[in-house]
Amino acid sequence: QVQLQQSGxxxxxxxxxxxxxxxxxxDSVSTTGAAWNWIRQSPSRGLEWLGRTxxxxxxxxxxxxxxxxxxxxxxxxxxxxxxxxVNSLTPEDTAVYYCARADCRGGFCYLDYWGQGTLVxxxx
Amino acid sequence: DIxxxxxxxxxxxxxxxxxxxxxxxxxSISNYLNWYQQKPGKAPDLLIYAASSLQSGxxxxxxxxxxxxxxxxxxxxxxxEDFATYYCQQSSSAPVTFGGGTKxxxx
Numbered sequence: 707q708v709q710l711q712q713s714g715x716x717x718x719x720x721x722x723x724x725x726x727x728x729x730x731x732x733d734s735v736s737t738t739g740a741a742w743n744w745i746r747q748s749p750s751r752g753l754e755w756l757g758r759t760x761x762x763x764x765x766x767x768x769x770x771x772x773x774x775x776x777x778x779x780x781x782x783x784x785x786x787x788x789x790x791x792v793n794s795l796t797p798e799d800t801a802v803y804y805c806a807r808a809d810c811r812g813g814f815c816y817l818d819y820w821g822q823g824t825l826v827x828x829x830x
Numbered sequence: 831d832i833x834x835x836x837x838x839x840x841x842x843x844x845x846x847x848x849x850x851x852x853x854x855x856x857x858s859i860s861n862y863l864n865w866y867q868q869k870p871g872k873a874p875d876l877l878i879y880a881a882s883s884l885q886s887g888x889x890x891x892x893x894x895x896x897x898x899x900x901x902x903x904x905x906x907x908x909x910x911e912d913f914a915t916y917y918c919q920q921s922s923s924a925p926v927t928f929g930g931g932t933k934x935x936x937x
Contacts, residue, residue, distance in 0.1 A: 816879035820874065
């Protein structure tokens, strides 16, 4: 059974950097056939996919165009986890942030395991 | 980006009703379409993947159909635990995108 455990701050000041971590158990961040995603949800923007990383003989990274310039997703193989960094935060970045595994083994990708969610509030 | 449009945005139904939710993609996505159920305060749960494949453990009253740009999620007989918000999501190409959601409420 795959489990994802998120950690990180719930309150961040404007212009600062958000760092969230997702610890994986029951799978490996290096698994070929999986992708490791960050998604956020707010009343104004709904469910918004932010980015992902995955390993296929080398590491790959994809980002949503709307946040690409401010965001990075990074794997940490020794600790079997992955992280999200978002720079230059504004109040519009206030949302519940989720990490999620995508199973891509059958040629289709679907988000089958999710973290518990972290409410991040951007406020001074 | 591929835009995903769900309808209706909300609906009222009774236990035992047949419920259908529609999702339309702004361009063809073949059958790279997934459906999720979300309850308040919880992360979304996968119901259907590849447009019509039932995720393990999901009751058979849930079904999905469609291909190309038009997709349907059907709940054949609504149960009390099915009152929730449902989202479609395309995995045809990055960026991954979600529909706006359909909230199923008790009539």
